[in-house]
Amino acid sequence: ELDVRARGQGLSRWRTAPHLPSFLDTHEEELRLQQGGWWGWLAPPPQAAWRAKFNVLASLVTEEEAVAMKRLLEDAPDDFDEDIDGVDKMITYEFIISSAGAQKAHDPVRSARRAQLRRITEPILRERIQPFVWARYPKAGAVCHSMIRRYLERERRTHDTHWDIPSYVSVVVSLDSSGQDFEGGFFVTTGNGEKSFIPLQRGDTVVHQSDLLHGVHVRHGERWSWAMWFQDSWDCSSRAESWWQQEAEARDPVAQTLRAMRAATQQESYSWLQEAAQAGFPRAQLYFGKALEDGLAHHAPDPPAAAAWFERSRLGGEIDACASAEIVVEAGLEGHVPSVQTIRPQIYRKQVPPTIKEIECSPSRQRSAPALMGRPVVPRMEEATSRTEMPVRRLQLGSAKNGVDVDATWRPTVDETMSVGGLGAFFWDETRRERAHDQGPCELELGAPGTGLRQVIAMVSPGSSESSSMADDQRNRPGRSTMDAFPVRGFGAVGQGVQVHRRPVRSVNFAPDGQRLCTASEDGTAKVFDLSTGKLLKEVDHHNTIWWADFSQDGQMLVTCSDDRSVRVYDCSRWELLEMFGHGLPVKSASFSGERLATASGDGFLRVFDLDSGRELAKHKHESWVISCRFAHDGTFLASGAADKWLRVFDEEGELVFKHCFAGLVTCVDFSKEALLCATTTRQEDGIYVLDVPSGRRVQLIQQKAIALSARFSPDGEQIHCVSRHGVQVYEVSSGQLLENYPHDVHVNYVSMRSDGLLCSCADDGRLRFFGTAAAAPALEPMN
């Protein structure tokens, strides 16, 4: 570092940041990644003395630069790649600034953005990053990959623990601030289970080599990052043979594992992994288990042996081994590890090791933890206050075609500019004096909030090139291609609601008799309310986020699905825990059909259990997170919506009836007595599709400007209520027309309708809001 300073490469501008824990103040610290854990409480005595170093360069990138980089991409949400990530098979959501690898077909819009980004990134690279990296790592050569990543609500939230194997030196710049914009973020880990988050602030930069195990987990809020990979060559050819050879030969298990991952042949990889696993390194045991499971080199797949290694890895504290252990267990390998059928509450506790949260909070562990762990958690800032207001823009409505001309001045928020456009409606940017070229379908709202005199104008754009295939649909839907105004009906505007949880509420569902309501929340609880008295009947607890809670068709059971990877079924009279099922990753959704329960999880599995026997009846693998699942009313079909963009429909035998791939994630599925709906999200194809089952034929398409986060049929199947960024909209299924719009001034997560037309939405502010066409709203007791 002294060398760099001597060269005068601007190091003086790296300040000691007060927000970083003291051990990072020097800009340069080593994290001791010893086999026994950093501070020796988790695993057996050290067999390795591997030290992975990393540097945190505080404020390497300025606030203005970071904001400018984000701004260039924030208004182009669909320019991000949605390829599947090699590490964790999730959709990547990355924007490649430059890459030595295969380039995508030339796209002029992306190229222009790339060029704009490079104008910001190249001076930073040249003047600040390269001098540091080259001084610190003399063998480092060219930057062979540079990209922006985003971790948004409802998109990618994690980047599983990994080593940057193709990279000689990696540089990650945080474009947002931990504790303010998001919680969690970039973590480092030993491979023995501990994960420690580095509280990076906007512009803070991590420099590390490929021996640092790390990952990303954004628990709340949104995070963007800029990541670069340096190679040890100038032409971006990687030289696999030379790294960590000596250390591996000296029998260091960490080096052996790293060596395995860059080995030239599968056999070589197998041997190194085997040695490292036998030496007791939990991360190697996990990888070796995977090699055995898949059958590497000339070795035939050996699931029982794989299961045994996963189990050793898990017991060694490697949290990532749980998913694999579960999956092998589920494959029916009783005898090696407890089968899922026998995972009942008592055993389950042992089955799941401490979660990340528990590791961080556990006082006995914190005692000996370094400063990084002891850092107080900064409460999350309200997202709304961090939004910057956009300049006033002139909105022009109407076109020569329909002869309507309306002029209005409007101050849209960042959100609202995203895809506003439409036939004859576009934004005129007063500052740049240009017309925004987004011509997607739009829907906008005029009138002051809270006046109850709100009117909604819904428009679509038949002429838009992006959605030309939708044009025929529009013609059959009178009233949607011209402007229509709808007064709000029912008992008026959506109010402030009632506080029932401390954290965001993820789902709300009425009991079939309409007398009770259940909620699921990020505060780790699910609650059941009696709607006649307004009183809380029951609160159940998972400690971790509960994504979904719902009643069985007879109202006798309640199911909860949680981030803690479990699904629990309660009896609603005595509140006994009837069943508990485990998944490898968070469970997002569940659906009852008589004695059957379907569950959808981030581990990529849709599973069906028999509640009578506790046995698994079916299991369907998806390529990515399963977000939503639903049985048809008579139980004949089961639908799933997944992050791999597929809608799948299965019959009672578990056979696939049909599947359909969309351009975006399938966020929600639901059945009415007649049809199936699915909500999918991309700009080109945003919409709610209503399909006939089993033919799979499309009977209706409801398009709207804002992403459909969730959608459901009304109890009579004649309407669809859906949640977008702007609130709740109600559509008529037969015509596709918008019937009602209920704007919310808060982020809504889900909405349910009772048979009398009462709607209840649940939101990020922990509140429930009642509205709709029912005669009156129930009065719930707020939490104290």
Ligand SMILES: O=C(O)CCC(=O)C(=O)O
């Ligand atoms: O987004 C980040 O902060 C890091 C991502 C990462 O680790 C990677 O791309 O390899």
Ligand SMILES: [Fe+2]
């Ligand atoms: Fe990485």
